Amino acid sequence: MTPTDSPETALVSPEWVAERLDEFAADDDAYRLVEVDVNTRFYDRGHAPGAVGLDWERDLRAADRHDILSAAELERLLGESGISEDTTVVAYGDNSNWFATHFYWQLTYYGHSDVRIMDGGRGYWTDHSYPLSTDPVDPPTVEYGRSLSPPASPDVRASRDDVFAAVGSDTKLVDVRLAEEYRGEITAPPGIDEVAMRGGHVPGALNVFWGDNIQPDEQFKSREELRALYREYGIAPTDDVIVYCRIGERSSITWFVLSELLGYDSVRNYDGSWTEWGNMIGMPIERGE
Amino acid sequence: MTEMYEFAFDIRYDDGADEYMQAFIEDDSLRSEAVYACFDPAEMWVLESVTGDTESITAVSDLVLAESMDRDSVSGRPCDATRQTSTLASDPRRLVTFTYVSDVTYCDAVPVIAAKYVDDGVLFRQTRDGETAHWQVFVQNDDQIGLLYDTLSARLGDGLDFSFDHLTEGGQWDSRLLSPEGVRPEQREALAVAVERGYFETPREVTLDELADELDLPRSTVSYRLRRATAELAKGFVEHQP
Numbered sequence: 317m318t319p320t321d322s323p324e325t326a327l328v329s330p331e332w333v334a335e336r337l338d339e340f341a342a343d344d345d346a347y348r349l350v351e352v353d354v355n356t357r358f359y360d361r362g363h364a365p366g367a368v369g370l371d372w373e374r375d376l377r378a379a380d381r382h383d384i385l386s387a388a389e390l391e392r393l394l395g396e397s398g399i400s401e402d403t404t405v406v407a408y409g410d411n412s413n414w415f416a417t418h419f420y421w422q423l424t425y426y427g428h429s430d431v432r433i434m435d436g437g438r439g440y441w442t443d444h445s446y447p448l449s450t451d452p453v454d455p456p457t458v459e460y461g462r463s464l465s466p467p468a469s470p471d472v473r474a475s476r477d478d479v480f481a482a483v484g485s486d487t488k489l490v491d492v493r494l495a496e497e498y499r500g501e502i503t504a505p506p507g508i509d510e511v512a513m514r515g516g517h518v519p520g521a522l523n524v525f526w527g528d529n530i531q532p533d534e535q536f537k538s539r540e541e542l543r544a545l546y547r548e549y550g551i552a553p554t555d556d557v558i559v560y561c562r563i564g565e566r567s568s569i570t571w572f573v574l575s576e577l578l579g580y581d582s583v584r585n586y587d588g589s590w591t592e593w594g595n596m597i598g599m600p601i602e603r604g605e
Numbered sequence: 606m607t608e609m610y611e612f613a614f615d616i617r618y619d620d621g622a623d624e625y626m627q628a629f630i631e632d633d634s635l636r637s638e639a640v641y642a643c644f645d646p647a648e649m650w651v652l653e654s655v656t657g658d659t660e661s662i663t664a665v666s667d668l669v670l671a672e673s674m675d676r677d678s679v680s681g682r683p684c685d686a687t688r689q690t691s692t693l694a695s696d697p698r699r700l701v702t703f704t705y706v707s708d709v710t711y712c713d714a715v716p717v718i719a720a721k722y723v724d725d726g727v728l729f730r731q732t733r734d735g736e737t738a739h740w741q742v743f744v745q746n747d748d749q750i751g752l753l754y755d756t757l758s759a760r761l762g763d764g765l766d767f768s769f770d771h772l773t774e775g776g777q778w779d780s781r782l783l784s785p786e787g788v789r790p791e792q793r794e795a796l797a798v799a800v801e802r803g804y805f806e807t808p809r810e811v812t813l814d815e816l817a818d819e820l821d822l823p824r825s826t827v828s829y830r831l832r833r834a835t836a837e838l839a840k841g842f843v844e845h846q847p
Contacts, residue, residue, distance in 0.1 A: 355722055355749075411756055412759070443710065495766075502769060505754040505755055507748065527761070532681045532760075533682060
């Protein structure tokens with residue numbers, strides 16, 4: 317078996333979670349399971365027993381500005397979800413853990429000490445007949461007993477200024493979107509309002525599709541395969557890396573792989589991503605291959 | 606007012622990436638049109654019409670009718686499901702089948718993936734020709750299409766490439782679906798260029814090679830399309846004589 321069976325890593329297996337469902341569902345806040353889906357309709361159709369459902373549109377974005385949660389908002393959300401500063405949080409979700417890793421990344425940025433991802437996410441869990449429940453999950457609200465301000469790990473997040481400074485430098489920019497988005501043929505997916513005024517990519521960015529991290533069963537590829545993938549693109553563990561996509565969620569997958577699974581030294585997620593870069597006046601943009 | 610949206614995209618297959626698509630890559634005469642229904646992600650049914658030269662139909666029918674043949678997974682992971690295929694119509698140049706896929710534990714077929722995202726009814730049509738599978742997904746509203754785009758494109762296995770074609774209201778529904786009559790759109794295109802360039806004049810004002818260049822197609826493909834188109838027209842003409 318893989319190291320995912322070890323509870324000491326950022327990635328836990330579905331078996332590991334299945335064996336601890338009672339602990340996750342307990343009122344006690346030692347363990348908490350969280351489902352965060354792209355398709356917010358999924359949770360109500362059935363979720364892992366005891367899993368708290370978060371809605372990325374409602375719960376993981378700042379209320380009054382275009383941003384991730386503030387420290388105070390996150391403390392409140394965690395407390396209401398039955399998560400204290402000492403809770404072991406395991407996140408999972410659809411689309412091979414897009415928003416689960418985004419949630420993980422936000423918790424890492426602010427400094428929650430113990431958060432993990434369930435390998436394969438919701439897809440693997442449902443495909444392999446792990447238990448599902450439609451019972452409402454509402455753990456007792458707790459006090460998140462520590463301030464998350466200022467963020468404990470500001471170095472996992474890149475701003476537009478960081479990206480601008482990285483253009484033409486040794487920093488490796490990694491665009492994880494589909495090739496047609498990278499080339500600038502598509503400025504936003506059909507039917508989605510996450511639009512940009514211009515299509516293309518940050519000059520010099522490499523296009524490594526996020527889905528290349530994932531196996532057909534939605535679990536992460538092996539560490540060896542992942543290492544080989546990034547080696548092939550000339551992205552080394554000692555490189556300074558910035559990843560981005562459209563709104564910073566798919567790039568959270570690649571951030572998780574490089575930073576948490578492969579132990580790259582310096583990986584930042586540019587959560588402004590293309591919806592910021594492609595809408596700003598005067599930013600350099602490259603199109604085509 | 607009732608709306609209909611058509612979400613269309615292509616999946617392009619590398620040589621050797623998929624056993625069933627390989628038949629279309631290697632045989633210019635083969636073409637498949639299929640409609641899919643999937644109301645519950647645990648079941649799917651498929652009506653498929655494959656046309657081509659007589660010997661090509663004979664060869665491909667073994668693939669179509671083999672219950673072990675997974676024609677639908679796009680991830681590289683075969684569907685964990687029960688599959689039954691029966692022949693509805695068969696003639697030397699056409700095979701029409703009905704396939705019922707049930708007891709789906711998991712299945713990375715486009716309709717099964719899509720049915721998880723679209724709740725209020727969805728209809729699918731797939732056309733296979735050469736290296737390309739062209740999908741048309743018809744839905745009543747477009748609010749889940751972005752999700753579908755991101756999700757489907759990410760599920761493709763090695764050797765498969767996704768490209769978005771269009772999202773339109775109304776759509777270009779082909780009413781000749783599964784009908785043996787008529788000249789197909791790609792045949793019509795070949796015919797139009799041939800007439801326009803004087804291919805049917807005597808003597809011919811253009812060679813088949815020149816038409817092939819103009820259409821950016823192999824000579825054999827253009828030849829086949831013109832033969833099929835003229836054959837359909839001739840038969841239709843005779844059949845409709847009083």
